[in-house]
Amino acid sequence: MQLSLQAKQQMQLTMTPQLRQAIDMLHYSIDEMDDLLAEENERSPLITIQFKRTRSHRPKSAELNEPQWVEPSSEQFGDHSISYDELTQLVRLQFHNRQEQQLVLALLPYIQSNGYLDLEAVPLQRPLIEKGVTLLQQVGPPGIGAMSVEQCLYFQAKEAEFSNKKLVLQIIQYHLQDLAKQQLKYIATKCEVTLEDVLEAIQAIRTLQPYPCQIDTYEKVDTLIPDVIIERDGEALFFSIHPTYAPTITFHQPEHWHQYDQEAKQFVRDQQLRYFWLKRSLEKRYETLHRFMTHIVERQRPFFLQGETELQPLTMREVAEQLNVHESTISRVTMNKWLETPHGLYPFKQLFQPKLHTATGTVSRTKVQHLIQRCIEQENPEAPLSDQQIVAHLSSQYEIKISRRTVQKYREALGISSSRMRKQFV
Numbered sequence: 001m002q003l004s005l006q007a008k009q010q011m012q013l014t015m016t017p018q019l020r021q022a023i024d025m026l027h028y029s030i031d032e033m034d035d036l037l038a039e040e041n042e043r044s045p046l047i048t049i050q051f052k053r054t055r056s057h058r059p060k061s062a063e064l065n066e067p068q069w070v071e072p073s074s075e076q077f078g079d080h081s082i083s084y085d086e087l088t089q090l091v092r093l094q095f096h097n098r099q100e101q102q103l104v105l106a107l108l109p110y111i112q113s114n115g116y117l118d119l120e121a122v123p124l125q126r127p128l129i130e131k132g133v134t135l136l137q138q139v140g141p142p143g144i145g146a147m148s149v150e151q152c153l154y155f156q157a158k159e160a161e162f163s164n165k166k167l168v169l170q171i172i173q174y175h176l177q178d179l180a181k182q183q184l185k186y187i188a189t190k191c192e193v194t195l196e197d198v199l200e201a202i203q204a205i206r207t208l209q210p211y212p213c214q215i216d217t218y219e220k221v222d223t224l225i226p227d228v229i230i231e232r233d234g235e236a237l238f239f240s241i242h243p244t245y246a247p248t249i250t251f252h253q254p255e256h257w258h259q260y261d262q263e264a265k266q267f268v269r270d271q272q273l274r275y276f277w278l279k280r281s282l283e284k285r286y287e288t289l290h291r292f293m294t295h296i297v298e299r300q301r302p303f304f305l306q307g308e309t310e311l312q313p314l315t316m317r318e319v320a321e322q323l324n325v326h327e328s329t330i331s332r333v334t335m336n337k338w339l340e341t342p343h344g345l346y347p348f349k350q351l352f353q354p355k356l357h358t359a360t361g362t363v364s365r366t367k368v369q370h371l372i373q374r375c376i377e378q379e380n381p382e383a384p385l386s387d388q389q390i391v392a393h394l395s396s397q398y399e400i401k402i403s404r405r406t407v408q409k410y411r412e413a414l415g416i417s418s419s420r421m422r423k424q425f426v
Contacts, residue, residue, distance in 0.1 A: 025281055025284075025285045026285055026288060026333055026335075027335035029098070029336040029337065030227060033244045037049045037247060040278060044271060044275075045271075046251060046252050046254070046271040046275070047251055047271065048249070048250045048252065049249050049250075050248045050250075081213060081214045082140065082144075084108060087139065088108060090140070091108070095135070098335075098336050099336065102336065102338075103132045103135065104139075106224040106345070107122065107124075107136060110122045111144065114211045114212070115143065115145070115146070115211055115212030116145075116211070117129075117146065119147045123340075125344070125350075128347075130415050132145070133145045133146065137155055140212075141212055142155045142156040142158070143155040143209070143212035146212055149176075150172060150176055152209075153172045154173060155212075156209065157169050157204075160207075162204045164200060167191060167201045168201045170191055171187060171191070171205065175191070179202065179205075184199070184202075224338055225242065225338075226340035227241065227338055228242070228337075228339050228340070229339075229340045230297070230340065230342065232342050237301065239293050241290065245285060245289060246283075246286045249278060249279050251272060254268065288329065289333055292330065292333050295319060296319070299319075303351075308366055309370040311350070311351070311366040312364055313353050313356070314352050314353055316330040316331060356400065357401075363398075368394070368400060371394060371400070372394075372410055372411055372414070373414055375393055375394075376390075376416055381422070384419040384423050390407050391404050391407055
């Protein structure tokens with residue numbers, strides 16, 4: 001065997017820390033960019049970065065949000081009292097997943113002083129709200145953020161140590177109205193238990209509080225600020241990007257710096273290179289988001305004009321191909337970012353909808369979910385539609401052909417019970 005030495009040329013991309021940070025800037029949220037720019041201001045004496053926030057999107061005043069019922073007494077709250085500051089800190093400590101943390105923080109401004117969520121004021125779609133309220137139970141008093149008395153009692157009962165918890169939860173979930181009418185024998189029959197069991201469960205329910213907790217103050221809450229705002233003027237659509245994406249960056253070059261010693265000159269050069277790199281990175285971040293939004297406004301135009309039921313099927317790969325960038329770039333652009341539309345606040349990820357094929361083309365998942373919800377809302381409560389009947393309805397009325405399992409999955413995602421659970425008895 002003969003050994004030989006050969007020269008070979010090979011191109012290789014080395015990712016420097018500066019390049020890595022420039023790429024990471026794409027997925028930074030507004031708060032993260034605030035921290036980064038503030039740090040740059042402190043560490044770079046020759047660089048000044050200035051930006052200002054747009055409208056803060058804080059909730060209405062406490063007086064406008066105050067419910068019309070009588071303010072509950074301290075006995076109705078039990079021992080649960082918490083401040084918004086404490087809630088915010090607990091959320092930040094509990095949730096390490098950025099999207100979950102932002103979702104829960106987005107709900108906090110809409111929790112009223114009695115612990116209930118002001119559902120009508122929350123600018124998020126219902127599945128997101130449901131998910132956020134469920135997550136909120138991990139940090140706050142049981143029932144906080146509940147949207148109804150039933151839900152408040154249900155969350156509390158799940159945490160309580162009742163020997164008959166299954167029956168208590170069943171009564172709360174399906175028979176509170178029957179309980180209010182004192183139809184105890186009917187409840188016992190439906191739950192297949194004795195009257196004594198029902199009476200024991202009622203005693204357990206009476207230990208629960210009708211109000212989740214008492215919130216001390218309303219002002220000290222971090223609110224979610226949208227990265228992009230979509231505005232409508234007739235049929236025309238416009239978008240504006242938050243100022244954090246395009247701050248004013250200034251380099252203060254010292255006079256007569258060429259007369260400095262070698263070490264000082266090198267410091268000025270390093271600062272200047274840092275300035276050019278930072279300026280270009282921020283410009284690239286803004287440019288990428290601007291190109292993305294220009295394309296999205298056109299592709300999702302029906303959604304911005306008419307609402308979420310008109311979300312069009314769209315994938316990140318399609319957008320990446322149209323913009324001639326890598327799919328990972330689109331993923332970074334949409335990460336941890338929120339969009340304010342004429343119809344409410346949405347995460348960027350909501351803009352992407354998987355395709356469902358129909359006889360006349362494709363339709364988005366959100367559209368199908370809306371049709372399923374509308375179908376169930378219009379059903380006879382005494383003879384609710386089964387998932388298979390919904391499949392048949394979508395096929396005959398809208399030429400949408402999907403499986404029964406898909407209908408079940410979408411129905412559960414909407415928080416809708418099965419036909420057996422929805423059935424009402426006269």
